[in-house]
Amino acid sequence: MQKRQLGPCVTFFPQPTTLVSTVGNDGRKNVMTASWAGIVSKTPPTMAISLNKGRKSYQHIHETGDFVVNMVPASLVVEADYCGLRSGSDDDKFEQAGLVAADAQIVKSPLVDQCPLNVECRFVQEVEIGDYRLILGEIVEVNASEEAFASEGGMDARTFDPLTYLGGIREYWSLGDHVADAYKDGSKLFKKQDG
Amino acid sequence: MQKRQLGPCVTFFPQPTTLVSTVGNDGRKNVMTASWAGIVSKTPPTMAISLNKGRKSYQHIHETGDFVVNMVPASLVVEADYCGLRSGSDDDKFEQAGLVAADAQIVKSPLVDQCPLNVECRFVQEVEIGDYRLILGEIVEVNASEEAFASEGGMDARTFDPLTYLGGIREYWSLGDHVADAYKDGSKLFKKQDG
Numbered sequence: 001m002q003k004r005q006l007g008p009c010v011t012f013f014p015q016p017t018t019l020v021s022t023v024g025n026d027g028r029k030n031v032m033t034a035s036w037a038g039i040v041s042k043t044p045p046t047m048a049i050s051l052n053k054g055r056k057s058y059q060h061i062h063e064t065g066d067f068v069v070n071m072v073p074a075s076l077v078v079e080a081d082y083c084g085l086r087s088g089s090d091d092d093k094f095e096q097a098g099l100v101a102a103d104a105q106i107v108k109s110p111l112v113d114q115c116p117l118n119v120e121c122r123f124v125q126e127v128e129i130g131d132y133r134l135i136l137g138e139i140v141e142v143n144a145s146e147e148a149f150a151s152e153g154g155m156d157a158r159t160f161d162p163l164t165y166l167g168g169i170r171e172y173w174s175l176g177d178h179v180a181d182a183y184k185d186g187s188k189l190f191k192k193q194d195g
Numbered sequence: 196m197q198k199r200q201l202g203p204c205v206t207f208f209p210q211p212t213t214l215v216s217t218v219g220n221d222g223r224k225n226v227m228t229a230s231w232a233g234i235v236s237k238t239p240p241t242m243a244i245s246l247n248k249g250r251k252s253y254q255h256i257h258e259t260g261d262f263v264v265n266m267v268p269a270s271l272v273v274e275a276d277y278c279g280l281r282s283g284s285d286d287d288k289f290e291q292a293g294l295v296a297a298d299a300q301i302v303k304s305p306l307v308d309q310c311p312l313n314v315e316c317r318f319v320q321e322v323e324i325g326d327y328r329l330i331l332g333e334i335v336e337v338n339a340s341e342e343a344f345a346s347e348g349g350m351d352a353r354t355f356d357p358l359t360y361l362g363g364i365r366e367y368w369s370l371g372d373h374v375a376d377a378y379k380d381g382s383k384l385f386k387k388q389d390g
Contacts, residue, residue, distance in 0.1 A: 001308050002341035005300060008334050010234045011350075012242065012314055013266065014357045014370070016209050038233045039205045039362060040245040043325035047207065048243065050235040071208065074374050081381030097384060105200055113196050119207055127322060129331065130238035136324065139203050142363075146197040155206075157364050162209045164359055164370065167234060168337075169352050170378060174371035175209070175359065179272050182365040186276025189292060 011168025017072040017080055020049055021101070022060035022109045029101050029110055031093050032057040033084030035165040037069050045139035047121050053133050056088030061135060065123045066107035070115035073161040074174040080163065081172070105141045116145035116160045206363025212267040212275055215244055216296070217255035217304045224296050224305055226288050227252040228279030230360040232264050240334035242316050248328050251283030256330060260318045261302035264332075265310035268356040269369040275358065276367070300336045311340035311355045 015035040023029045036050040047069055051058055061067050072080045079097040086093055094101050101110035104120050111118040121137025148155040157178065164173045210230040218224045231245040242264055246253055256262050267275045274292040281288055289296050296305035299315050306313040316332025343350040352373065359368045 001311065003313070003338040004341050004344060006337040006339055008240045009337055010237050010240050010334070011337050011339065012234050012264070012312070014209060014211050014359050015233060036234050038210060039207050039231050040243070040329050041324035041327040042205050043327065045203045045205050046324050048235070048329065069207070077375040078380055078383055081375060081377055081379070082384040083381070085378065085381045116196065117207070118198070127331070129236035129241050132236040132238065134235050134243065136322070139205070142201040142204055142206050143198040144201055144206065146199050149199060155364050157361050157366055157368065160208070163374070164209050165377065166352050169350050170376060171352055171373050172375040172377060173352065174374050176369035176371035178366050179269050179358070179369050180276060180367045182276055182360065182367060183280065184276070185273055186278070186280045188273055189277040
């Protein structure tokens with residue numbers, strides 16, 4: 001395939017669109033848009049987010065020792081982009097974006113109520129990378145929309161309507177079609193070899 | 196929103212679907228499916244992947260000091276799932292999945308030619324998390340399909356056809372619709388406040 005070289009840059013996708021929610025020792029809540037977020041271990045369940053060390057969220061995580069990663073549905077795309085444009089040092093982004101803070105099960109940081117998947121994390125360690133800090137958090141609880149369980153056969157992905165971010169292209173996209181099942185459809189290539 | 200608690204687990208999405216390609220000192224190439232992959236810094240451009248320390252890819256990364264993260268298009272979903280089901284210790288997964296190894300620009304590890312976005316990384320450091328190792332790599336080159344530049348106005352996301360993985364639901368999904376532009380559409384909420 002013919003390729004063009006873009007040089008060293010951060011063009012990579014698809015990425016999740018998340019809102020990271022935190023609270024300070026002063027009780028002020030904050031919410032920050034983050035696409036640099038993902039699972040990094042199953043033993044123990046661990047999530048990593050990366051953020052600039054100057055962010056209000058970074059300060060909050062160190063004050064309380066926890067944070068919540070909220071999956072953004074496509075219906076909240078304007079609110080999510082807004083929370084990436086504004087600083088938590090200046091604004092109450094929960095209020096200004098019309099987001100509702102709900103109590104978490106275990107951590108002090110709030111959940112974003114309108115987000116159908118909320119991962120509660122307890123700060124474990126951080127890694128310094130230039131101006132950024134990679135924050136590792138042990139997952140202590142996962143909250144999923146009850147609506148996803150309405151039909152049989154596990155969680156219905158469509159009800160979450162997850163928003164994908166294309167880093168480098170700077171576009172938000174919705175989900176399309178369910179094209180295959182993991183740990184399953186790849187076995188079609190086993191049969192080809194056996195046959 | 197009514198929520199159900201899933202307990203501490205790794206249910207989180209959307210995630211990218213990637214193939215991590217490497218080569219050993221013996222010249223044997225390997226390719227591994229990874230959804231725990233993402234950008235973690237812009238200064239310097241850095242990518243992180245997480246993998247079990249028993250993987251052949253982990254050994255290769257330590258032998259050569261580099262790896263490539265390849266974005267999987269939806270058309271390669273069966274091949275990608277296959278590479279997650281098989282071990283590189285047993286099989287030549289490039290050959291068995293019909294994947295083509297192409298020379299990278301800078302690193303020793305090969306690109307997966309059929310993948311339209313290939314991120315070349317040089318190993319920088321690792322973080323131990325239980326049985327997993329979070330591998331940080333400085334991005335030294337990004338290769339993107341020439342086809343994405345056919346029309347004006349930057350890269351055409353549709354041509355990449357990126358495959359999304361829903362961790363916890365274990366489903367692969369294609370992209371749907373372009374719903375908003377980042378660092379832009381959130382400003383609609385600025386105007387509401389000013390008006």
